Amino acid sequence: MRAASAGGRFRCYCPAGTTPTVIRMTSPTPQQLATSGSLDELYRQLAPIRMGAGWAKPTPSLWPEPKKTFKPAVWSYAQAKGALDAAGRLINTELAERRNLILQNAPDGYATSRTIVAAYQMIMPGEKARSHRHTPNALRLIVDAEPGAYTVVNGERLSMLPGDVVLTPNWCWHGHGNDSRACAYWLDVLDVPLVQLLEPMFFEPHPEEFEKEITVANSSPMHFPWAETQRRLAEARARANGAPAEISLGDPALDTMALSMIELQAGQQTAPRKVMSNAVFGVVQGSGTTASEGETLKWSRGDVIVVPAWHEHVHKSDGGAVLFRVTDEPVMRKLGFLREGAVAH
Numbered sequence: 428m429r430a431a432s433a434g435g436r437f438r439c440y441c442p443a444g445t446t447p448t449v450i451r452m453t454s455p456t457p458q459q460l461a462t463s464g465s466l467d468e469l470y471r472q473l474a475p476i477r478m479g480a481g482w483a484k485p486t487p488s489l490w491p492e493p494k495k496t497f498k499p500a501v502w503s504y505a506q507a508k509g510a511l512d513a514a515g516r517l518i519n520t521e522l523a524e525r526r527n528l529i530l531q532n533a534p535d536g537y538a539t540s541r542t543i544v545a546a547y548q549m550i551m552p553g554e555k556a557r558s559h560r561h562t563p564n565a566l567r568l569i570v571d572a573e574p575g576a577y578t579v580v581n582g583e584r585l586s587m588l589p590g591d592v593v594l595t596p597n598w599c600w601h602g603h604g605n606d607s608r609a610c611a612y613w614l615d616v617l618d619v620p621l622v623q624l625l626e627p628m629f630f631e632p633h634p635e636e637f638e639k640e641i642t643v644a645n646s647s648p649m650h651f652p653w654a655e656t657q658r659r660l661a662e663a664r665a666r667a668n669g670a671p672a673e674i675s676l677g678d679p680a681l682d683t684m685a686l687s688m689i690e691l692q693a694g695q696q697t698a699p700r701k702v703m704s705n706a707v708f709g710v711v712q713g714s715g716t717t718a719s720e721g722e723t724l725k726w727s728r729g730d731v732i733v734v735p736a737w738h739e740h741v742h743k744s745d746g747g748a749v750l751f752r753v754t755d756e757p758v759m760r761k762l763g764f765l766r767e768g769a770v771a772h
């Protein structure tokens with residue numbers, strides 16, 4: 428069999444009586460390309476050399492505004508708690524390194540938003556979840572736990588009480604434990620989808636399975652205790668002139684994620700915003716609604732709301748609420764992509 432070009436097509440010369448078939452296209456010569464007689468012929472010649480005509484735009488590479496790939500959504504803590512309680516009967520932390528429930532919102536699975544994934548996690552009394560480290564940055568918002576639940580971050584034991592936020596930045600060792608008599612439930616927020624996109628993913632289990640605790644921290648830059656947050660919110664409220672108070676935790680707390688707490692007093696609502704950063708909200712206390720682009724999401728304590736980038740949104744509360752906000756703002760800002768859009772009035 429001998430391949431040859433016939434009018435730009437590559438066909439085999441077949442034995443008499445058989446049908447000619449187009450065979451694997453070989454690389455066209457510069458001369459064959461230069462003498463291509465039509466655009467269609469040129470496109471066919473380009474395919475086997477992995478070149479595409481940018482002007483033909485089979486799929487556009489640029490568009491005028493962000494696509495709405497991800498949708499605003501809400502997840503129920505009550506449902507998650509039920510599922511985690513079942514998982515508590517059905518799987519232990521030896522088998523499952525983490526007993527976590529991923530909040531899936533991507534059209535093709537996994538992620539909660541383009542850059543950020545959120546998950547509920549539960550650890551039972553007496554259990555330990557072994558130590559490991561990874562390049563994705565992570566943080567936790569504690570929802571329900573009694574004194575005795577803790578995370579060990581780089582050898583420091585940090586207590587986990589409701590409303591606390593605990594950081595485990597890029598490549599820090601971390602494991603969890605629970606010496607209390609109650610199951611501990613929290614919300615994990617990680618930049619895993621961003622790390623998957625950029626591909627600097629590294630993961631390592633701790634060589635001793637459970638990292639030894641060197642110290643019990645009574646104050647750590649990795650720990651934002653709820654009592655301190657409440658004190659700061661009260662100060663911010665006094666300065667807010669009737670608008671919702673917002674304080675940031677860290678500046679930013681992590682290289683890829685900025686954290687803040689927003690207090691909505693009874694009857695308050697946030698100013699409408701449309702920002703080029705993805706946001707995940709955890710409800711620390713109270714209840715309310717988030718309106719975003721024609722949808723109204725209802726939420727109460729422990730629930731999680733995601734507002735993808737470039738979606739106008741407003742949070743409202745009749746009875747008062749505190750929202751924990753996590754965004755990829757530091758990434759967008761550093762790259763020069765952080766825009767604030769005009770909002771409808």
Ligand code: GTQ
Nearest residue numbers: 525527546548601615617
């Ligand atoms: O607790 O270390 O939800 O590594 C996902 C990955 C939690 C954790 C998650 C993790 C963790």
Ligand code: FE2
Nearest residue numbers: 559561565601
């Ligand atoms: Fe982890």
